[in-house]
Every structure is written in structure tokens, then in C-alpha cells.
Amino acid sequence: MTDLNDKLETAVHPENLRRVAIDPVSRVEGHGKVTLLLDENDRVHQVRLHIVEFRGFEKFVQGRPYWEAPVMVQRLCGICPVSHHIAASKAMDMIVGATLTPTAEKVRRLMHYGQILQSHALHFFHLSSPDLLFGFDSDVAKRNIVGIAAAYPEVAKQGVLLRKYGQEVIRITAGKRIHGTGSIPGGVNKNVSIEERDYLLKDIEQMIAWSRDALALIRQLFEQNLDSYNAFGRFKTHTLNLVREDGALDLYHGGLRARDMDGNTLFDHYDYSHYWDVIFEDVKTWSYMKFPFLRSLGPEQGWYRVGPLSRVTQCDFIPTPLANQARKAFMAFNGGSATGATLGFHWARMIEMLHAAELIQELLHDPDLQGSELVSKGQRQERGVGVIEAPRGTLIHHYKVDEHDQIVRCNLIVSTTHNNQAMNEAIRQVARQYIDGRKLTEGLLNHIEVAIRAFDPCLSCATHALGKMPLQVELLDVEGDVLSTLTRSADGAFS
Amino acid sequence: MSDTFQLDGASIPFKAGQTVMQAALAGGHYIPHLCYHPEFKPHGSCKVCTVKVNGRTAASCTMPAEAGLSVESNIEEMNGLRRTLVQMLFAEGNHFCPSCEKSGNCTLQALGYDLEVHTAGFRHMYPDRPLDASHPDILLDFNRCILCELCVRASSEVDGKNVFSLAGRGIAKHLIVNAKSGLLKDTNIALTDKAMQVCPVGVILQKRIGFSVPIGERRYDQRPISAQALDDAPRQADASGSCTACEGTP
Numbered sequence: 081m082t083d084l085n086d087k088l089e090t091a092v093h094p095e096n097l098r099r100v101a102i103d104p105v106s107r108v109e110g111h112g113k114v115t116l117l118l119d120e121n122d123r124v125h126q127v128r129l130h131i132v133e134f135r136g137f138e139k140f141v142q143g144r145p146y147w148e149a150p151v152m153v154q155r156l157c158g159i160c161p162v163s164h165h166i167a168a169s170k171a172m173d174m175i176v177g178a179t180l181t182p183t184a185e186k187v188r189r190l191m192h193y194g195q196i197l198q199s200h201a202l203h204f205f206h207l208s209s210p211d212l213l214f215g216f217d218s219d220v221a222k223r224n225i226v227g228i229a230a231a232y233p234e235v236a237k238q239g240v241l242l243r244k245y246g247q248e249v250i251r252i253t254a255g256k257r258i259h260g261t262g263s264i265p266g267g268v269n270k271n272v273s274i275e276e277r278d279y280l281l282k283d284i285e286q287m288i289a290w291s292r293d294a295l296a297l298i299r300q301l302f303e304q305n306l307d308s309y310n311a312f313g314r315f316k317t318h319t320l321n322l323v324r325e326d327g328a329l330d331l332y333h334g335g336l337r338a339r340d341m342d343g344n345t346l347f348d349h350y351d352y353s354h355y356w357d358v359i360f361e362d363v364k365t366w367s368y369m370k371f372p373f374l375r376s377l378g379p380e381q382g383w384y385r386v387g388p389l390s391r392v393t394q395c396d397f398i399p400t401p402l403a404n405q406a407r408k409a410f411m412a413f414n415g416g417s418a419t420g421a422t423l424g425f426h427w428a429r430m431i432e433m434l435h436a437a438e439l440i441q442e443l444l445h446d447p448d449l450q451g452s453e454l455v456s457k458g459q460r461q462e463r464g465v466g467v468i469e470a471p472r473g474t475l476i477h478h479y480k481v482d483e484h485d486q487i488v489r490c491n492l493i494v495s496t497t498h499n500n501q502a503m504n505e506a507i508r509q510v511a512r513q514y515i516d517g518r519k520l521t522e523g524l525l526n527h528i529e530v531a532i533r534a535f536d537p538c539l540s541c542a543t544h545a546l547g548k549m550p551l552q553v554e555l556l557d558v559e560g561d562v563l564s565t566l567t568r569s570a571d572g573a574f575s
Numbered sequence: 576m577s578d579t580f581q582l583d584g585a586s587i588p589f590k591a592g593q594t595v596m597q598a599a600l601a602g603g604h605y606i607p608h609l610c611y612h613p614e615f616k617p618h619g620s621c622k623v624c625t626v627k628v629n630g631r632t633a634a635s636c637t638m639p640a641e642a643g644l645s646v647e648s649n650i651e652e653m654n655g656l657r658r659t660l661v662q663m664l665f666a667e668g669n670h671f672c673p674s675c676e677k678s679g680n681c682t683l684q685a686l687g688y689d690l691e692v693h694t695a696g697f698r699h700m701y702p703d704r705p706l707d708a709s710h711p712d713i714l715l716d717f718n719r720c721i722l723c724e725l726c727v728r729a730s731s732e733v734d735g736k737n738v739f740s741l742a743g744r745g746i747a748k749h750l751i752v753n754a755k756s757g758l759l760k761d762t763n764i765a766l767t768d769k770a771m772q773v774c775p776v777g778v779i780l781q782k783r784i785g786f787s788v789p790i791g792e793r794r795y796d797q798r799p800i801s802a803q804a805l806d807d808a809p810r811q812a813d814a815s816g817s818c819t820a821c822e823g824t825p
């Protein structure tokens with residue numbers, strides 16, 4: 081690639097290139113678009129993932145009473161509303177000066193683990209298994225959950241029931257599967273009754289067993305495709321995630337840990353209520369989504385990756401036995417090669433799904449869930465920051481509330497935003513590996529989507545189409561005229 | 576033997592001075608309503624209670640009961656009109672039920688469910704109505720006001736304070752606070768006032784209560800409004816002045 085720019089972010093001479101757009105990217109949450117600039121020899125000059133983001137929300141919430149935020153923010157996303165519900169509640173805990181009661185914290189954790197379970201199950205079984213089980217350039221008409229249900233009915237069934245179980249945990253803790261109200265400033269509005277607990281206990285063993293099966297499946301896929309899985313979209317990156325005081329994986333609470341791409345610790349157990357001292361957001365003209373970076377490394381070098389792969393590899397251990405064992409196996413597999421692979425995301429995600437299932441079981445046996453002290457408060461504060469590890473990665477909610485109880489400022493950094501640059505790096509790598517110099521086919525373009533999907537991005541948190549999103553790829557000449565078009569209709573047929 | 580009139584084929588007894596609504600509720604028959612409240616003089620503004628009396632439409636909350644009247648209420652024609660009225664109320668204000676703390680306790684929402692109103696039906700007007708959060712303990716969210724005047728009536732008739740009024744006409748009609756500054760903090764409203772209890776929607780709110788009642792335990796979670804209206808009729812305030820039937824303040 082001597083005559084090409086190495087980074088592929090911005091082409092040197094875009095005027096002579098033809099443009100290919102993948103719009104929208106399918107089987108991801110929401111709406112995203114990828115554009116490629118190619119020359120007449122099919123060499124790739126520029127690759128970009130563009131995202132429509134939810135900046136509007138931060139304005140919308142201004143003027144609203146603070147206690148409304150944890151419920152209102154759920155409208156950000158139909159896929160992981162609970163993550164926003166809990167992150168905003170944590171910020172509001174600070175506003176009301178609360179230290180949570182054991183019951184409140186445990187009910188919230190249970191809700192959160194239910195969300196992790198259902199979100200990870202949805203992603204692995206519905207959105208990614210078609211690529212993984214059929215192959216990235218397999219018959220596109222079958223490469224969807226309907227195809228999976230036909231070829232692997234047991235896998236499809238487990239996916240549906242794991243997800244449903246997670247949603248039941250959410251319903252019981254939040255009051256509803258979506259737009260629940262369970263988490264409120266300073267605590268929760270309900271506990272978990274004995275009947276509700278028993279109802280959930282009934283199936284938890286099965287959920288743990290199926291989570292282990294899913295882990296075995298992803299391991300087997302890595303074994304079968306060792307070289308290609310290891311190399312696919314591989315790139316080096318810094319990482320960011322929360323860890324518990326003792327270094328354990330903790331998805332609900334902790335301090336921030338950042339490591340550079342060589343594993344050196346940049347900061348650890350950093351108090352997230354001052355996150356802006358270590359993380360800053362950059363803006364680029366071609367994307368609505370901001371590009372956060374680690375301040376100490378600067379905007380060029382400081383981008384990082386969040387989410388399951390960062391969490392599982394960067395924590396010191398996982399505090400539930402089966403998931404911890406699974407983590408050790410993952411770290412040791414083939415000399416640790418999967419821990420740096422973009423497809424390693426799937427493996428890490430399944431470890432977390434097992435961890436969530438184990439935690440749910442543990443919590444269900446905890447009598448604090450039936451406690452009656454639900455809410456606490458203390459010295460009222462002006463500023464509140466809530467951070468959790470959402471299914472897709474670190475989620476930051478930050479509010480300023482005035483003396484009339486109205487929100488005057490809000491800043492959100494959602495998981496997918498943290499991963500913005502990392503996803504761009506991954507697809508550039510895939511473009512180099514699979515597309516550069518070749519005639520484009522749908523199968524080749526799907527490789528780009530596979531790399532994006534590995535991150536489980538939630539691109540606009542609005543629509544959700546289970547592999548049936550219409551997709552159009554256009555080849556344009558330098559004048560912008562369409563040379564040829566590849567279209568996938570909503571039923572998956574290509575023309 | 577008291578006089579009777581016919582309501583949807585049933586014989587309804589009434590006492591002199593009762594309206595069609597009062598007699599119907601007392602006799603165990605529900606007629607949908609919004610601005611009617613058993614403790615206040617009928618107001619007749621929302622028109623949700625409209626019925627057909629001897630073939631002509633009338634507001635049942637203001638219509639005096641008379642012997643021999645033939646009243647039709649639970650018929651598709653009237654329910655269709657009620658649905659449209661409720662849709663217009665939803666379209667006129669900013670009612671975002673999923674993030675409204677009155678959800679589950681809101682009369683407008685409950686009525687919407689009961690009448691099977693599934694969409695706003697009209698283009699939303701998205702009015703710009705800033706909150707009044709000036710009072711330390713009470714929040715006014717004008718976005719949800721349906722101009723029923725219950726708070727106006729409660730404040731003047733029961734509390735003797737006159738905190739609220741309606742101003743403007745037609746589509747420009749709106750709720751105002753009777754203070755020079757126009758702000759609630761400059762009135763003598765108190766949390767214990769009747770005006771705090773009567774708002775059928777989420778305008779007059781005690782601060783920092785928010786979503787503290789879980790889904791499932793809110794007023795309309797278990798039983799629809801049509802079933803509950805009968806329990807409450809006739810509704811009375813208890814010795815402490817609070818009316819258990821009124822939504823809002825526990």
C-alpha cells in the first residue's frame with residue numbers, strides 16, 4: 081500500500097475515487113452507514129463508519145425535574161433502556177446524596193444482570209450466529225435468524241429463552257420489560273417478593289447450563305477457524321473499563337481502569353465522578369458521533385475500546401466460579417490469541433453472559449432482596465455522575481441540577497461512542513485484508529459488517545430489524561453517478 | 576317512590592336537584608367523565624360525559640335529571656365522540672406517558688385506555704410550556720394541563736386561596752398562577768391544600784415523589800377507571816380534609 085495512505089481515514093485524492101456505501105449496516109441496533117472510496121483498480125483509499133447519534137436528548141432533558149431522568153432516558157434506546165435507567169439513577173443518587181441500602185443496590189444489580197443476559201443473548205444468537213455458523217460470505221438468503229432456526233433449532237430456541245429470562249428479571253425488578261420505573265433517585269421502588277424470587281429461581285440452572293453451551297460453541301468456532309478468526313479485523317488498542325476495588329470484573333460499579341495497547345496501566349481505580357479529567361471528546365466533520373480519547377495520550381493516539389472484550393481481558397478475575405474458569409480458558413487459548421482478536425468479543429460476551437447468570441442465581445438466594453428499606457438520601461448535591469458497564473461497554477451519565485430541582489446540563493457518553501474509533505479501525509483492517517484489490521461482492525462487504533457487529537454497536541437506539549434491514553450498496557463514479565447497485569430487500573433477497 | 580329516568584335501558588332513580596351524572600354514578604352506572612368531580616359544582620367543560628338525551632346530545636354532568644328522560648351513553652356513537660375528545664386533549668398538550676410520573680395514576684391516560692384510544696389521531700401541537708419549579712415543594716408542569724379548572728375550583732372553594740386561574744380564550748387558554756410574578760413560590764399554596772389533590776393529570780405535583788410507587792400498585796394498574804369511578808361515587812373528603820379518591824397526594 082505504498083501509494084495509499086496507511087490510516088484509511090481520509091483519502092489523499094478523493095476526487096478520483098468511486099464511492100461505495102453500506103447503508104444501513106444490518107443486524108446492528110439502529111442506523112449506521114459505511115462508506116468506502118475505491119480507485120479503478122479496486123484499491124481501498126478511505127473507509128469510514130458514520131453514525132447518527134443522540135445528541136438531541138441532552139437538550140431535551142434540560143428543564144426536566146431530576147427524578148424524571150432515570151425513566152425518561154430510557155427513551156434513548158429500545159434495546160438497552162435498563163442501562164440508561166440505572167446509569168441515570170446512579171447519577172441521581174449523587175444528586176440526592178444517597179448511600180444505597182443493601183436491598184436497593186441488590187435489586188438494581190439484579191435488574192442490570194438481567195439486562196446483560198438478555199442483551200448478550202440477543203446479540204449472540206439473533207444478530208451474530210448467522211455469520212458465525214453459516215460463514216461470513218454464506219448464502220445471504222439464509223444468513224439470518226430464520227435460517228438459524230431452520231438449521232440449528234436448538235440454538236435458536238436457547239437464544240429466545242435466554243433472552244426471555246433476562247426480560248423477566250427486568251420485568252420483576254423494574255415493573256415492566258421496557259420503560260420500567262424500578263430504579264429511582266436514592267434507591268428502588270420495590271423489592272423482590274418471595275413468589276417473584278421463586279419464579280426466577282425455577283429456571284436459573286437451565287440458563288446457566290445454556291450459557292455454558294453457548295461458550296462451548298464459540299470456543300469450538302475459534303478452534304475450527306483458528307487462523308481466520310485470529311486475524312480477522314485484528315488491531316491493537318488501548319482499553320477502558322470499570323473494575324471493582326480488588327480488580328474483579330464488576331458491571332455495576334467500580335473505578336475506571338485504562339491500559340495502553342501494550343498492557344501498561346494508564347490509570348486505575350480512577351473515581352469516575354471526575355471522568356472529564358481523564359477522558360475528552362473530539363469532533364470530526366464527517367460523523368455526528370464524537371470521538372472520545374484518553375487525555376494523557378491526546379486525540380490522535382488516545383482512542384480506546386470498551387465492552388466485553390476489554391472488560392474480560394483487563395479485569396484481574398471474575399468473582400463467580402464458572403465464568404472465572406471460562407475467563408482463564410479464554411486467556412490461555414492458543415497462547416492468548418483470542419484476547420486480541422476482534423471476534424474475541426463474542427467469546428468474552430458469552431463469558432459475561434455466564435457471569436450474569438451466575439450472579440442472578442447468587443442474588444436470588446440473598447434475603448436482602450426481600451428487604452423493606454428501599455430508598456435513602458443525604459446532603460443534596462449539584463452535580464451527579466453515574467457510570468456503569470452496560471452490555472456494550474462503559475456508559476457515562478452526567479447531570480447538573482439547579483436549586484429548583486431542574487436539570488440544567490446533561491452529558492452522556494454511551495458505549496458505542498467510546499468504541500467509535502475502534503470500530504473504524506476494525507473495518508479499515510478488514511478492508512485491507514479482504515476488500516483491497518478485489519471485485520466487490522455482497523459476501524466481501526458483509527465482512528465489514530461482521531467486524532462492526534462484533535462490537536454489538538447500538539447505532540441510534542431506535543430500530544431493530546433482525547437481519548432484515550434493507551441494504552443498498554451503490555458504486556458511484558467520480559461524478560457521483562451510479563455505476564452499479566447491489567440491493568438486499570427486507571426479505572433478504574439480493575438483486 | 577323516587578322518580579326515574581332510563582339510561583341505556585336501565586331505570587335510574589334520582590333525587591330532586593341531581594344531575595344525570597350524579598344519579599347514574601349513585602345508581603352504579605358509569606358515564607365517562609374528566610372535569611366532573613363529586614365534591615365540586617359541575618363545570619361542563621370537557622364534554623367527555625356527553626350523552627344522548629331524547630335524541631339530542633348534552634353534557635350529563637350539568638344536565639338536571641328529569642323523570643322519563645331516555646339517556647343513551649354506552650353506545651358507539653357517544654364513545655366515538657369521547658375518543659375524539661380525548662385524542663384532541665392528547666394532541667393539544669405534551670403528554671409523554673412513558674416518562675410521566677403521573678402514569679398509572681392519571682385520569683386522562685386511564686380514560687384513554689378505557690375508551691381504547693390507541694393513537695393521538697391528530698397532529699401533535701407540541702406547545703412550548705416551560706415548567707414552574709420555583710416553589711420548594713411543588714412543581715407545575717403545564718405541558719399536561721387539560722384546563723378542567725378543578726384546581727381553580729378547589730383552591731377558591733375549599734382552600735379559600737385562589738392560587739390558580741384560567742387566562743386567555745380558545746386555543747390560547749391556559750392555566751396561570753395568581754401572583755404578581757406569576758410564580759408559584761409567591762403564592763400561599765400548601766402541600767395540604769385541596770388544590771394539590773385534584774389535578775386529574777400530571778400538572779400539580781409534589782416534588783421529589785416521582786416514580787416512588789411501583790408499576791402494579793398505581794391507581795389504575797389493577798382496575799380500569801370505569802370500575803373505580805363507581806367506588807368513589809359519591810366521594811367525600813375525610814376529617815383531615817383529604818379525599819382518598821383523589822389521585823396524587825397519598
Ligand code: SF4
Nearest residue numbers: 720721723724726774
Ligand atoms: S392544572 Fe390540573 S386541575 Fe388544574 S386545570 Fe390543569 S388539568 Fe385541571
Ligand code: FES
Nearest residue numbers: 619621622624636
Ligand atoms: S365531565 Fe361533564 S363536561 Fe367534563
